[in-house]
Amino acid sequence: xxxxxxxxxxxxxxxxxxxxxxxxxxxxxxxxxxxxxxxxxxxxxxxxxxxxxxxxxxxxxxxxxxxxxxxxxxxxxxxxxxxxxxxxxxxxxxxxxxxxxxxxxxxxxxxxxxxxxxxxxxxxxxxxxxxxxxxxxxxxxxxxxxxxxxxxxxxxxxxxxxxxxxxxxxxxxxxxxxxxxxxxxxxxxxxxxxxxxxxxxxxxxxxxxxxxxxxxxxxxxxxxxx
Amino acid sequence: xxxxxxxxxxxxxxxxxxxxxxxxxxxxxxxxxxxxxxxxxxxxxxxxxxxxxxxxxxxxxxxxxxxxxxxxxxxxxxxxxxxxxxxxxxxxxxxxxxxxxxxxxxxxxxxxxxxxxxxxxxxxxxxxxxxxxxxxxxxxxxxxxxxxxxxxxxxxxxxxxxxxxxxxxxxxxxxxxxxxxxxxxxxxxxxxxxxxxxxxxxxxxxxxxxxxxxxxxxxxxxxxxx
Amino acid sequence: xxxxxxxxxxxxxxxxxxxxxxxxxxxxxxxxxxxxxxxxxxxxxxxxxxxxxxxxxxxxxxxxxxxxxxxxxxxxxxxxxxxxxxxxxxxxxxxxxxxxxxxxxxxxxxxxxxxxxxxxxxxxxxxxxxxxxxxxxxxxxxxxxxxxxxxxxxxxxxxxxxxxxxxxxxxxxxxxxxxxxxxxxxxxxxxxxxxxxxxxxxxxxxxxxxxxxxxxxxxxxxxxxx
Amino acid sequence: xxxxxxxxxxxxxxxxxxxxxxxxxxxxxxxxxxxxxxxxxxxxxxxxxxxxxxxxxxxxxxxxxxxxxxxxxxxxxxxxxxxxxxxxxxxxxxxxxxxxxxxxxxxxxxxxxxxxxxxxxxxxxxxxxxxxxxxxxxxxxxxxxxxxxxxxxxxxxxxxxxxxxxxxxxxxxxxxxxxxxxxxxxxxxxxxxxxxxxxxxxxxxxxxxxxxxxxxxxxxxxxxxx
DNA sequence: GTGGTCTAGACCACT
DNA sequence: GTGGTCTAGACCACA
Numbered sequence: 001x002x003x004x005x006x007x008x009x010x011x012x013x014x015x016x017x018x019x020x021x022x023x024x025x026x027x028x029x030x031x032x033x034x035x036x037x038x039x040x041x042x043x044x045x046x047x048x049x050x051x052x053x054x055x056x057x058x059x060x061x062x063x064x065x066x067x068x069x070x071x072x073x074x075x076x077x078x079x080x081x082x083x084x085x086x087x088x089x090x091x092x093x094x095x096x097x098x099x100x101x102x103x104x105x106x107x108x109x110x111x112x113x114x115x116x117x118x119x120x121x122x123x124x125x126x127x128x129x130x131x132x133x134x135x136x137x138x139x140x141x142x143x144x145x146x147x148x149x150x151x152x153x154x155x156x157x158x159x160x161x162x163x164x165x166x167x168x169x170x171x172x173x174x175x176x177x178x179x180x181x182x183x184x185x186x187x188x189x190x191x192x193x194x195x196x197x198x199x200x201x202x203x204x205x206x207x208x209x210x211x212x213x214x215x216x217x218x219x220x221x222x223x224x225x226x
Numbered sequence: 227x228x229x230x231x232x233x234x235x236x237x238x239x240x241x242x243x244x245x246x247x248x249x250x251x252x253x254x255x256x257x258x259x260x261x262x263x264x265x266x267x268x269x270x271x272x273x274x275x276x277x278x279x280x281x282x283x284x285x286x287x288x289x290x291x292x293x294x295x296x297x298x299x300x301x302x303x304x305x306x307x308x309x310x311x312x313x314x315x316x317x318x319x320x321x322x323x324x325x326x327x328x329x330x331x332x333x334x335x336x337x338x339x340x341x342x343x344x345x346x347x348x349x350x351x352x353x354x355x356x357x358x359x360x361x362x363x364x365x366x367x368x369x370x371x372x373x374x375x376x377x378x379x380x381x382x383x384x385x386x387x388x389x390x391x392x393x394x395x396x397x398x399x400x401x402x403x404x405x406x407x408x409x410x411x412x413x414x415x416x417x418x419x420x421x422x423x424x425x426x427x428x429x430x431x432x433x434x435x436x437x438x439x440x441x442x443x444x445x446x447x448x449x450x451x452x
Numbered sequence: 453x454x455x456x457x458x459x460x461x462x463x464x465x466x467x468x469x470x471x472x473x474x475x476x477x478x479x480x481x482x483x484x485x486x487x488x489x490x491x492x493x494x495x496x497x498x499x500x501x502x503x504x505x506x507x508x509x510x511x512x513x514x515x516x517x518x519x520x521x522x523x524x525x526x527x528x529x530x531x532x533x534x535x536x537x538x539x540x541x542x543x544x545x546x547x548x549x550x551x552x553x554x555x556x557x558x559x560x561x562x563x564x565x566x567x568x569x570x571x572x573x574x575x576x577x578x579x580x581x582x583x584x585x586x587x588x589x590x591x592x593x594x595x596x597x598x599x600x601x602x603x604x605x606x607x608x609x610x611x612x613x614x615x616x617x618x619x620x621x622x623x624x625x626x627x628x629x630x631x632x633x634x635x636x637x638x639x640x641x642x643x644x645x646x647x648x649x650x651x652x653x654x655x656x657x658x659x660x661x662x663x664x665x666x667x668x669x670x671x672x673x674x675x676x677x678x
Numbered sequence: 679x680x681x682x683x684x685x686x687x688x689x690x691x692x693x694x695x696x697x698x699x700x701x702x703x704x705x706x707x708x709x710x711x712x713x714x715x716x717x718x719x720x721x722x723x724x725x726x727x728x729x730x731x732x733x734x735x736x737x738x739x740x741x742x743x744x745x746x747x748x749x750x751x752x753x754x755x756x757x758x759x760x761x762x763x764x765x766x767x768x769x770x771x772x773x774x775x776x777x778x779x780x781x782x783x784x785x786x787x788x789x790x791x792x793x794x795x796x797x798x799x800x801x802x803x804x805x806x807x808x809x810x811x812x813x814x815x816x817x818x819x820x821x822x823x824x825x826x827x828x829x830x831x832x833x834x835x836x837x838x839x840x841x842x843x844x845x846x847x848x849x850x851x852x853x854x855x856x857x858x859x860x861x862x863x864x865x866x867x868x869x870x871x872x873x874x875x876x877x878x879x880x881x882x883x884x885x886x887x888x889x890x891x892x893x894x895x896x897x898x899x900x901x902x903x904x
Numbered sequence: 905g906t907g908g909t910c911t912a913g914a915c916c917a918c919t
Numbered sequence: 920g921t922g923g924t925c926t927a928g929a930c931c932a933c934a
Contacts, residue, residue: 011469011503012502014472016299018931052932058283089381093323100318154315155293156319159319300931470910513740513743514739517739517740518743544833551774692917696925
């Protein structure tokens with residue numbers, strides 16, 4: 001997100017409690033610490049995080065808008081459930097957004113952008129060799145965010161942020177075995193972007209998402225809780 | 227939206243303050259009551275709405291997530307700016323989501339769904355004749371939401387909610403003259419959905435969004451406010 | 453400082469901007485990034501840290517109380533100068549405080565306390581072998597703080613905090629060659645504490661500080677700037 | 679304190695608001711106007727002193743560093759509590775610093791220094807006869823500061839400033855009956871300093887502090903306030 | 905609703 | 920003009 005690598009000041013780095021709560025809450029859902037269908041009361045979350053209920057409330061509004069929880073009036077929040085329909089719907093949308101991103105990226109990518117993408121591929125390759133699968137998952141998200149970044153479309157950027165968290169979620173609670181395979185598709189995608197071939201990039205993105213959807217829907221483990 | 231038509235209880239009808247604040251806040255931005263670039267302090271909003279600052283804070287997190295305002299750490303909220311790039315980006319994403327919705331709707335629409343869509347078209351026609359343009363704009367959003375509803379994809383539904391508010395915004399602060407024209411495209415779209423022709427529906431949606439984008443980008447009035 | 457190793461919550465970990473500015477400011481002085489005698493304007497520091505001037509002002513009051521800067525009325529802050537007298541004065545005071553601490557520690561140390569001290573000695577030994585001198589300096593401060601912690605005297609604790617930052621400063625801008633030697637003295641000190649011998653502990657502390665003072669005064673590099 | 683006796687300009691006399699707030703705040707704590715354990719909100723202090731909250735905040739940082747209040751993150755300031763342990767710890771440290779000061783003073787005192795000390799003793803004697811106990815307490819602090827001043831150790835000077843305010847605090851909230859007695863010990867101390875006898879001065883200082891500690895710990899009135 | 909925290913801006917004294 | 924000082928106002932978090 002900050003490709004310049006410049007030194008950040010204290011002021012810019014300082015994050016509000018609300019923000020930290022938001023990230024930790026999202027992480028716990030995505031990582032399955034808070035299971036699907038689990039009831040999340042404000043008090044419980046406030047205790048878990050060692051803060052008062054106010055920052056918790058604001059964080060809950062955001063994860064609700066992102067679709068991670070449902071908030072029932074006067075009944076509190078419940079972690080959303082990833083049933084097959086939800087996953088299918090998610091990937092259908094993802095395909096549309098990602099093909100658009102790939103096409104735009106192919107038109108706009110500079111050499112620097114391509115270098116950045118290739119570097120992510122190399123890092124992922126190294127992490128895969130080292131069997132550091134958490135890092136691989138992280139780099140997967142980073143790669144797709146980078147493509148969207150290159151596309152230059154700010155709406156894609158803001159809409160896809162929540163989407164990739166969900167994609168991550170699907171694979172965390174599902175199967176991780178697809179990791180090695182997907183990176184070959186990533187390489188093809190970067191090649192088409194580097195070639196500036198919009199058509200080919202769009203197709204490469206479509207194939208990648210369709211393969212990912214296939215994997216997600218087959219490999220899924222049903223674990224709705226409570 | 228509530229096809230059951232059953233009587234709702236008081237408890238179910240009650241909407242949280244936060245929710246009312248959210249809708250009114252969004253309305254004021256979309257209607258231009260709060261101009262682009264305008265600074266929105268929590269205290270001012272709390273006064274405007276006659277509530278305490280807490281529900282205002284939570285509503286602000288949501289409109290931020292929806293892209294209507296930017297929140298600067300320790301500096302407060304500022305209404306987002308609809309420059310040409312933002313509009314272009316918005317319509318590029320809209321095209322992807324709406325073509326997907328149209329294709330899915332063509333596959334899944336029942337006779338009842340088609341009737342519902344046609345009824346909206348008729349209402350809009352009547353409203354146009356009556357020169358009730360606010361109602362027309364409202365029906366425009368309702369129509370597109372209905373198509374997405376028919377598509378049955380819940381992700382589309384949740385992602386597009388914020389999107390249509392933005393589309394609405396673009397036309398409010400831009401030009402409204404496109405209204406009569408767009409309904410002819412809507413009729414064609416419903417015809418293709420009724421015919422169950424996915425391909426044709428996708429194309430009809432694309433043409434519609436492209437025409438809308440064209441209109442939005444040409445008719446746009448520059449009114450960024452300090 | 454937190455020997456229990458328990459998980460800290462977000463709320464407890466969150467630090468005010470003022471606090472971060474304070475630590476970074478102190479670090480930059482101790483590390484020589486801000487040289488002795490250098491003028492520190494509030495604006496410059498605010499820019500350096502990317503914050504407004506208010507947290508900077510509050511941090512300046514603290515480093516002034518700690519003796520790192522002098523604040524001239526309506527003239528701003530200047531980094532203090534470590535001349536020979538200052539170093540001599542510092543070590544004279546340190547001797548008094550550290551001999552008291554050692555004596556009290558000998559009287560009160562539990563087995564757990566002794567284990568903690570020995571662990572620090574081992575860590576330092578490892579860091580010395582690894583030639584990680586920054587870590588050695590850090591462990592040096594940690595060791596002395598631990599002794600004072602064991603002494604149970606809260607006044608010693610609060611007064612010595614600033615003092616050890618100064619000691620660190622003296623060695624950073626002076627010579628680092630004393631590191632290996634001092635740890636032998638530390639070992640002797642821990643042995644006397646473990647034996648519960650107040651007299652011997654007091655003596656060991658005195659000898660250690662005197663040797664450190666000797667080293668500091670001989671090895672000192674004169675670098676007052678501006 | 680200003681032996682030159684020259685006329686001071688207006689500029690030099692002007693003290694920053696922050697400084698005045700600091701001294702008044704410290705005075706009110708030491709005099710018990712703000713009781714132990716009392717909560718001190720910024721707004722309240724700002725009102726009490728008729729200034730804005732900013733100089734109050736800066737003063738609070740200083741009294742915190744001096745140990746008069748504890749500042750809880752995001753919760754505000756509370757006046758510290760003088761329980762028996764705190765007093766005992768304080769006097770243990772005081773003994774170390776004061777014996778050092780006495781020894782150094784014995785080595786370095788000029789005739790002028792000795793005269794200055796004797797004059798303070800006479801003033802105190804007069805004030806005691808006049809039963810002006812506030813003045814006596816003030817002269818007590820002035821005497822000890824003068825000894826440290828004569829010692830020439832600037833670290834002692836800066837560290838002991840806060841310490842004597844605390845000593846003063848202990849006697850204000852405790853018992854004042856020790857005043858007459860302590861001056862005899864002061865006289866002996868000055869005699870040893872005048873004689874240039876480091877050993878004897880150190881001993882005299884130790885006996886004095888031990889007697890003071892004894893008095894403080896016995897005469898203490900328990901008044902921790904909610 | 906109260907209170908801590910930070911920012912922006914105005915004042916004013918020394919260059 | 921530069922820079923320390925203070926005030927006003929607003930965000931953020933707690934109860």
